[in-house]
Amino acid sequence: MERNHAMKRTSMLVLMAVLIVSLLAACGGGNNGKGGAAGTSGSEGTNAGADADAGGGAEGPKKRIALVLPEKIGVNAFFTQMVDGLNQAAEDFGVEVKTIESTDPAALEQNLRAAVADGYDLIITSSFTAVDALTKVAAENPDRPFAIIDQAFDAPNVRSIEFREHEAAFLLGAAAGLVTKTNTVGAVVAMDIPLLGKYTSGFEQGLRYTNPDANFLVSYVGSFTDPAKAKELALVQYEQGADFIAGMSAVSDNGIFEAAKEKGFLTSGQDVDRTVEDPEHIILSQLKETDTVVYETVKDFAQGRFTFGTVHYGLAENGVGLTFVTAESPSPVPGVLGQEKIEQLKKIRDDIVSGVITVVNPLEQQ
Amino acid sequence: MRRLADSLRGLVHPLAALAAGLAAGAVAVIVVGGSVGETYAEMWKGAFGSFYYLTNTLARSTPIMLIGLGVALAFRAGFFNLGAEGQLLFGALAAAVAALYLPAPPALAMIAALVAGIIAGGAWSLLAGWLDVRFRLNLLVSTLLLNYIAIYVCSYFVSFPLKDTSGSAAINQTNMIDRAVWLPKLFKGMSVHAGFVLAAAAAVLLFLVLRHTVAGYHLRMHGSNPLFALYGGVRRGRLMAWTMLASGGFAGLAGAVEVLGTQYRYIDNALTAPGYAWSGIMAALLANSHPLGTAAAALLLAALQTGGMGVERNTEVPLEIASVIQAAIILFISARFTRALLKRRKARAADGTAA
Numbered sequence: 001m002e003r004n005h006a007m008k009r010t011s012m013l014v015l016m017a018v019l020i021v022s023l024l025a026a027c028g029g030g031n032n033g034k035g036g037a038a039g040t041s042g043s044e045g046t047n048a049g050a051d052a053d054a055g056g057g058a059e060g061p062k063k064r065i066a067l068v069l070p071e072k073i074g075v076n077a078f079f080t081q082m083v084d085g086l087n088q089a090a091e092d093f094g095v096e097v098k099t100i101e102s103t104d105p106a107a108l109e110q111n112l113r114a115a116v117a118d119g120y121d122l123i124i125t126s127s128f129t130a131v132d133a134l135t136k137v138a139a140e141n142p143d144r145p146f147a148i149i150d151q152a153f154d155a156p157n158v159r160s161i162e163f164r165e166h167e168a169a170f171l172l173g174a175a176a177g178l179v180t181k182t183n184t185v186g187a188v189v190a191m192d193i194p195l196l197g198k199y200t201s202g203f204e205q206g207l208r209y210t211n212p213d214a215n216f217l218v219s220y221v222g223s224f225t226d227p228a229k230a231k232e233l234a235l236v237q238y239e240q241g242a243d244f245i246a247g248m249s250a251v252s253d254n255g256i257f258e259a260a261k262e263k264g265f266l267t268s269g270q271d272v273d274r275t276v277e278d279p280e281h282i283i284l285s286q287l288k289e290t291d292t293v294v295y296e297t298v299k300d301f302a303q304g305r306f307t308f309g310t311v312h313y314g315l316a317e318n319g320v321g322l323t324f325v326t327a328e329s330p331s332p333v334p335g336v337l338g339q340e341k342i343e344q345l346k347k348i349r350d351d352i353v354s355g356v357i358t359v360v361n362p363l364e365q366q
Numbered sequence: 367m368r369r370l371a372d373s374l375r376g377l378v379h380p381l382a383a384l385a386a387g388l389a390a391g392a393v394a395v396i397v398v399g400g401s402v403g404e405t406y407a408e409m410w411k412g413a414f415g416s417f418y419y420l421t422n423t424l425a426r427s428t429p430i431m432l433i434g435l436g437v438a439l440a441f442r443a444g445f446f447n448l449g450a451e452g453q454l455l456f457g458a459l460a461a462a463v464a465a466l467y468l469p470a471p472p473a474l475a476m477i478a479a480l481v482a483g484i485i486a487g488g489a490w491s492l493l494a495g496w497l498d499v500r501f502r503l504n505l506l507v508s509t510l511l512l513n514y515i516a517i518y519v520c521s522y523f524v525s526f527p528l529k530d531t532s533g534s535a536a537i538n539q540t541n542m543i544d545r546a547v548w549l550p551k552l553f554k555g556m557s558v559h560a561g562f563v564l565a566a567a568a569a570v571l572l573f574l575v576l577r578h579t580v581a582g583y584h585l586r587m588h589g590s591n592p593l594f595a596l597y598g599g600v601r602r603g604r605l606m607a608w609t610m611l612a613s614g615g616f617a618g619l620a621g622a623v624e625v626l627g628t629q630y631r632y633i634d635n636a637l638t639a640p641g642y643a644w645s646g647i648m649a650a651l652l653a654n655s656h657p658l659g660t661a662a663a664a665l666l667l668a669a670l671q672t673g674g675m676g677v678e679r680n681t682e683v684p685l686e687i688a689s690v691i692q693a694a695i696i697l698f699i700s701a702r703f704t705r706a707l708l709k710r711r712k713a714r715a716a717d718g719t720a721a
Contacts, residue, residue: 072685100679104639106628107675110422110557114679117418128536132629140555193535 062096065298066120070108070129072101077272078290082126082149085291089298097298109133116141122301124294126150128195134158145306147297149290156308161293164314165286166202167352170359171315171322172268172286173206174348176244177214179266179283179336186217186237188256190224190249197362199248199286205359209348217242224250231255238263246286247274257282266336273323279331287321289313316353325349387695394690400683409691412676413669418556419676425557425628427668429454429620429637431565433646434664435572436487436616438655442576443609444589449494449509450617451643452516453487457618458625459520460486462632463528465543465625472546479547480622487618488611490516495610499603517638524634538634549627561623568616569661576657585609617643640671652699670695 067086073079083099090097100115102108108125112133115123125134126149138146138155146158153160176185185207189196200218207214217240219233230252234245238259244266247253253269260267260281268284269275275282293313300306313319315326323329324337325345333339351357392402413423433450440447461483468475494512497503525538532541549560576582588595588605596602620642625632637643645667652666653659674688 098679101685102675103685105633105636106426106624106640107671109628110426110672111675111679113555113557114412114419114422114675117416118679132542132631132633191536195536 062094063121063302064096064098064119065090065122065124065301066098066100066115066118067294068100068102068108068111068115068123068125068130070102070105070125070127070133072103073099078288079126081272081289081291082294085294086124086298088291089295089302092295093299093302095298095302105129105133109136112137116144121145122147122298122306124149124297126290145301145308149293149297150288152310159297159306159308160310161297162310162312163288163293163320164312164359164361165198165288165320166205166361167315167359168286168288168320168322168326169199169202170206170209170352170357171325171345171349172246172284173203173208174210175206175284175322175325175337175341175345176203176246176268177207177209177211178341178344180211180214180244182241182243183211183213184215184217184241184243185211186219186234186240186242186245187248188219188221188230188233188237188245188252190221190252192220192222194363196248201362202359203246203248206348209357210344215241221249221252223252226252227255227258229255231259234259234267235263238265244268273327273329273331275323275329275331275334279334283334283337285323285329287323287327289319289321289327292317293319314353315349322349383698383701384695387698388691390694390698391687391691394687394694395683398683398687400681400687405677405681405683405687405691408677408680409670409673409688411673412679413673415676419672421553421556421558423665423669423672424562425559426672427664428559428562428565428627429624429642430645430649430668431661431664432561432568432620432623433617433643434649434653434660435565435568435657436613436620437647438650438653438657438660439572439576439585439616440609440613441650441655442589443585443605444592445495445606445609445613446506447491447494447509447610447613448506448647449491449512449516449614450646451638452509452513453491453614453617454621454637454643455516455520456490456621457483457487457614458621458637459523459632460618461622462540462543462625465547466541472544475547476549476626479626480619483618483622483625484615485618487621488613488615491610491614491617492607495606499606513643520632521634524632528632530631539636540632542631543626547626548630549623551627557628559623559627561627564619564623565664566661568619569657573657581608617646620646645671648696648700652696667692667696 067082069079073083086097086099089095100111102111108130112123112125116137122145124147128151130148131151131153134146134148134153138158142157144157147161148158149161150163151160152162187200187203189200204216207216217237219237221230221233223229230249234256237245242265245256245260246268247256248270250270256267257278261278266283267281268286269282270286271288272285273287274285315321318326321327324333324342326349333342348357352359388406395402395405412419414420433454437447437450461479464482465475465479468478470478490512494505494508497508498505521538524540528540530539530541552558552560552562576586584595584600584605587598588600621637624637629636646664649660649663649667652663670692674685674692677683677688678685
């Protein structure tokens with residue numbers, strides 16, 4: 001037994017050393033990686049190495065972090081990306097991580113409570129479906145830190161991580177304005193709720209930026225999971241002359257993609273790179289880099305820089321983006337877009353980051 | 367003495383079934399490359415491992431137990447009420463609405479919400495009973511189909527008129543019920559709430575009513591031999607109305623306590639996704655519609671679910687495999703009951719005495 005313990009400790013020290021060295025090396029090599037580039041606050045670059053020393057080297061036992069998901073991961077890329085980011089962070093920062101899936105809201109609450117009881121040092125959860133459960137559990141455990149991804153949340157012991165989706169939607173809208181030939185562009189949106197205004201409003205602002213007189217059609221599916229209805233709506237928009245119809249309806253997007261394939265119009269996906277499924281029609285994807293965000297959250301925690309309050313991820317932090325413009329894609333660059341237009345979009349991206357272009361967030365307007 | 371021996375012998379079969387179920391589950395664990403011992407240890411810990419987990423299991427069992435009791439009551443009377451899901455939903459919605467909008471002092475509002483849940487669930491169930499009596503509409507079919515109506519009607523209410531539009535408004539749900547109206551938790555920071563006490567009390571009450579009252583006798587008589595019961599003066603329509611009302615009332619109460627004790631609002635899909643209603647029906651089937659047995663079966667089913675969550679949290683065995691283990695155990699246990707049932711039928715056919 002003793003020997004076993006000693007061995008564990010030695011191997012742990014070796015592991016720490018390796019981690020620190022690799023971290024320093026990564027910093028020296030410049031911030032190429034997706035994870036490395038995104039920062040939450042001021043300290044970047046050279047600072048990171050020192051922080052890693054302080055945070056990673058000193059602690060004896062590994063910090064334990066739980067990611068409690070509100071539903072089963074299944075094929076939902078939004079969640080699989082989070083798990084990837086979590087595991088990558090575990091490897092890079094020497095923390096122990098655990099992903100916990102839930103079957104329903106009651107199970108989510110029980111899993112959150114169990115994660116508290118199991119003594120995880122940080123508990124991360126995600127999405128609007130987790131709000132009720134987290135409200136209860138966080139209030140009952142004021143001395144325990146929590147984080148919630150992709151959801152505004154106000155509590156002293158919770159970090160809420162939000163995306164500036166409107167910035168990426170602006171880029172997508174700008175791209176749509178560049179590729180449309182009929183001068184009519186559509187969007188099929190899941191529900192008519194304020195949250196999704198970030199998508200439609202950002203998209204419209206971008207569209208107007210590159211193509212001021214384009215006609216913009218919006219339809220609401222009324223569900224996140226109704227591909228059949230979304231397909232019908234897309235067909236209606238196509239009949240009205242739209243040649244680019246953006247999918248903004250989660251699982252329902254599949255119906256739009258099907259319509260695009262049948263009728264031959266252009267479309268785009270959300271959250272992850274959907275262009276790989278049908279590069280001819282799905283020419284773009286508005287990205288939400290949930291892996292980066294989980295990675296960064298764990299990194300902050302491991303390095304002792306974890307803060308509460310709201311953290312925003314936009315284009316500048318690589319938390320959101322657009323295929324071909326802010327991120328590589330295995331699909332070929334679509335012909336209608338071409339390298340020239342992509343350069344144009346890259347310029348718009350830089351202008352948004354530097355503040356030359358201001359994208360209005362409809363949620364903050366009121 | 368004979369009774370004791372009988373009940374001990376009665377235990378042999380479920381234990382053997384449990385063992386067989388666990389063995390089948392072990393195969394699934396091995397197939398995905400997990401450790402059998404560890405998985406089952408975590409399953410046990412997740413369900414009963416500490417006071418905290420035990421209370422989790424009790425909380426999970428509460429709606430299953432109440433629904434199971436309602437179903438058992440109907441089954442005992444010979445009525446195949448498969449509409450627990452719809453009754454559950456209407457009970458939950460009615461309780462949420464009463465708790466949210468009734469201008470009454472909190473304690474009163476809480477009781478009113480519970481009663482509203484019972485009435486709404488009961489009324490929905492009564493409708494099916496009335497359709498049977500009045501139009502000879504097969505109860506099994508009507509209760510099953512009324513579920514769908516209930517699911518979509520409730521979904522409509524929380525998607526439109528009753529929807530909580532504050533915050534992100536991305537979930538279809540009602541506003542949150544005022545804290546003062548919540549059912550109290552039995553222990554601070556634990557999920558089990560006063561609804562469990564109600565459910566346990568209801569089990570005992572139902573047991574006594576069925577065994578010691580005239581109404582209970584009529585009901586059991588109708589369940590064992592409807593023709594004899596009718597000959598003996600039991601009025602079928604009336605019996606069916608009261609039975610369905612009570613049966614749906616239990617399911618409605620289950621919805622009400624889930625809303626008032628756990629979720630504090632009506633959330634679309636939150637009561638259908640965990641399959642409470644079907645677990646409840648399963649509990650009644652496993653226990654052969656015995657009220658106390660149904661309560662015990664509800665605890666077992668809840669333990670399998672919370673144990674599965676424990677497996678998910680603490681091992682690399684995925685949640686799906688935990689479900690496979692649960693299903694295997696349930697399958698083997700129900701196999702024993704069906705066998706017993708068949709045996710009894712045969713015996714009855716042979717010497718003509720009812721069990």
